Amino acid sequence: MTGHRAHWDLDEEVTFLNHGSYGACPRVVREAQRAWQDRMESEPVRFFQREYQDALDEARASLGALIGAQPEDLAFVPNATYGVNSVVASFPLRAGDEILVPNHAYAACHNAVDYFAERAGAQVKVIPIPFPCEDPEIVIERVLAAVTDRTVLALIDWVTSPTALMMPVAGLVEALEERGVDTLVDAAHGVGMTPLDLDTLGAAYTTGNCHKWLCTPKGSAFLHVRADRRERVRPAAISHGATASDERRSRFHLEFDWTGTYDPTALLVIPDAIAFLETLEDGGIDGLMARNRSLCLTEREHLADLLRTPLPCPESMIGTLAAIPLRNRDVRPAVWPLEEDPLQEWLWAEARVEIPVFAWPALDTRMIRISAAAHNDPSDYARLREALKGAPSELL
Ligand SMILES: Cc1ncc(COP(=O)(O)O)c(C=O)c1O
Structure with a gap:
């Protein structure tokens, strides 16, 4: 090998x-990013007003094909933390609602859930999952045992950060859906580590980083929202998309595609990263x-x-x-x-x-x-x- x-x-x-913490981007992808940056800085108005949207759509189509997602359901975000924040901030939480968070959850995302729950008067229930963990079924049992008729949302990591456990996400999503609970899948570690098919998974919300296992530059991540939840989810930064109108674009894309001026080139080289990784083995x-x-x-x-x-x-x-x-x-x-x-x-x-x-x-x-x-x-x-x-x- x-x-x-x-x-x-x-x-x-x-x-x-330690590829797991921040990823690492190969030379050829950084060169492609630099070429986009050169183009952007050579004529910023041309880039942002005439080229950016098409290039972003291309990146979305390329990522969607890899992770089994329709482009309509897919938005870009800078990182998984932003994806989690956008979903939880948008969620219609009410006082007394319960959100489930396993104790292996990534602390930053757990913090976001705590913050928005507290503002709404909702409760965060931390579920102890044993470690060592002998069987993924134990995870499903523990999570389901915590569901009550007040449970509205569960934050489930695809792969936990401190314990590196791949969770039985498909089984969890299915069982939680049956009980009327939305799942927010934190797939910060997902694309490029393990095959994903988000349409088949059927989770209400999945966010994931490309900069880790897809080896893109930092600042490239996605948020996938199931069609029946799309109207409700808004980016953590509200910008022009809230009032812009373009009959060719959904409100979801109008809002997430522009959250203020930024460097989108890490997203635009997603197709380059995929093409590069395809060649290695x-x-x-x-x-x-x-x-x-x-x-x-x-x-x-x-x-x-x-x-x-x-x-x-x-x-x-x-x-x-x-x-x-x-x-x-x-x-x-x-x-x-x-x-x-x-x-x-x-x-x-x-x-x-x-x-x-x-x-x-x-x-x-x-x-x-x-x-x-x-x-x-x-x-x-x-x-x-x-x-x-x-x-x-x-x-x-
Ligand atoms: C499970 C999990 N969720 C979320 C994150 C946060 O990722 P980011 O800092 O890119 O938002 C990480 C980072 O390692 C993670 O491991």
């Missing part, structure tokens, strides 16, 4: 095992996702062996991220984003290995999380293991 690192300009001194992007997942599965076993920790979940819950709990709970957990865990600091300072180590208060533990992206190969994880062998035992 070979990596494709030559296509990235990653720092050669660094073993980069036999089988195109599907082949690449399978290659990355297989790398992740093998390397999480090696890491768990080294750390003498049982694997915390079955293979069916793994995509291209895997978290292994650390044994030592006495290390004071770092408060992200202000601090890094001492093990993360040590690995960076002493071995130039970039890998996240998270505190996860829900279980009072710390996690080390590997990523398996196109630019990684087995030698990256071998360097991580060598470094860990030399790390002070009290940090593990």
Whole structure:
């Protein structure tokens, strides 16, 4: 198995095992973005008033074809946090309503739910999902057990950030729909990691980042809204689209396509990123996702062996991220984003290995999380293991 690192300009001194946090964009896609930026800055009015909309529609069609979404249901947003905020701010929450949030949820998005719930007098119910998690069915059972006749919305991560669990999203969406509960799927990790078919999934709302596993530049993400919910969802930034009229465009597109002046070039190169990723492995992007997942599965076993920790979940819950709990709970957990865990600091300072180590208060533990992206190969994880062998035992 070979990596494709030559296509990235990653720092050669660094073993980069944290694609999951911010992604990393290959050279060819950044060159395509730069070409758009040059064009934009050479005549900004031509770009924004005469070219931008068609180029954005092209990017939307290209992304929609990859994730099984009709362009009418698809809007662009700068990141998944913005997508979650737009949905929750637009949701007709009333006092007494309940929103379900599993305890593995990404803190920023959980904060957004708390904020809007509090304003409406609604309640956020945090659902404890065990970790280790032996079976995805447990997740479905726990979530459904929390549903009451006041439950209106559930925030479900496609892949959780601290614990890297791929949730049984299809089963959850179906069961929640049957109970009249809308699902907001946070697929910050989704496109480029695992096949998506959003029309078939049928969730009311799905937001996801392209800058992570689709390897686009930062500032490119999507929000998919099912047709029967589209009228209600408005962007977190209200702009011209609220009053603009164009019979060729829905209010949804008019509003989300213009939330104020910005640099849309990260979105415009989505087709370039897809075209590039298609070339890396036999089988195109599907082949690449399978290659990355297989790398992740093998390397999480090696890491768990080294750390003498049982694997915390079955293979069916793994995509291209895997978290292994650390044994030592006495290390004071770092408060992200202000601090890094001492093990993360040590690995960076002493071995130039970039890998996240998270505190996860829900279980009072710390996690080390590997990523398996196109630019990684087995030698990256071998360097991580060598470094860990030399790390002070009290940090593990
Ligand atoms: C599950 C999950 N949701 C949301 C986000 C937020 O992504 P962004 O900062 O791009 O909005 C992340 C980021 O890592 C994530 O892992």
